[in-house]
Amino acid sequence: MAGPMKMRASLGAGFTDVRVLMSHPMETGQRKGSDGKLIPMHFIQNLTVKVNGKVVIEGETSQAVSRNPVFSFRLKGGAKGDKIEVSWLDNKGETNSTDAAVA
């Protein structure tokens, strides 16, 4: 079960700043556990951002991203109440998503 996500989307002059926090272990596959064995890779591979149902960002991320990552980005335009949806998919096929209205 994927942990919580939290997003904020705030409107600026002609742009929208979005900041999304997600909980994920982001294991690189190179770390050893207390038993001395390698901890298998487990990281977010794909990130999708939709605005009002339309895909605006499709990103690929790697193991180089830290645990519990924060993604922040700026979208052109936007209006109050626009629905922003962010979802991720990791290498184990787990997924999670959250949405927020632009404020």
Add this chain to the structure above:
Amino acid sequence: MHRIKLLGAVLALCVAPALAHAQKSPYADYQRMTAENVPTELYELEGEQLWKKQQGPKNASLERCDLGQGPGVLKGAYAAMPRYFADAGRVMDLETRLLYCMETLQGRSRDEATKRVFGNADKASEFELLSAYVARQSNGMKLDPGLSHPKERESFELGRALFYHRVGPWDFSCATCHGVEGKRIRMSELPKLDDPKYAGPLMATWPAYRVSTSKIVTLQWRMNDCFRQMRTPEPAFGSETTVALIHFMTATGGGETYRGPAIKR
């Protein structure tokens, strides 16, 4: 763009006189940069779920837990702790009070509830998640732990005495590291915690997310770990000793605006 953001943060620091002394320190730069991305909100969300989760033999949630402002009132509760609780007959900090509620409301045994008081990067403990959630509701309020009840005075005085009391094989006291201005360990500045100038900003930012260990840490953990570093036997969770020390330091920093849960190195 990034430079503009940083400049803004520098200006904000100049405005806050309490932080002005930290401006030249490279550690302060580091703190400011990491503070832009605080993942404590994730723990607060989990803490909220846990607060409302029914569990224990009585299958009850903690929603009726009285943190000093009345049953279930969270706003400002953390900023007014530690404080005396008449029902328990002793001074408690947040974590000790949470344990009390787990025992009384949820009917859990102390042994069971304290089996895992400190978590790790993979899984935070109940106390850590709940602390983050409760502490957030005091954000922006002034730290004002109880000092009027005789038991509160007693706890404060005990904390003060313990702060300077040297113990263990290395003959350490809290004051050995935290009693002098300008000390540091590696990149971390060691705040002089019997001085309001340093105790305030520090106590106003616990509990916190620790970047170096990717986990959320609480004041009970901090006390526990300081005693470990002093090579003493491990203090009991929520003991009079740990609560008194937290009480002493929080009261010393009293009046400071709470701005946690925050982020630490």
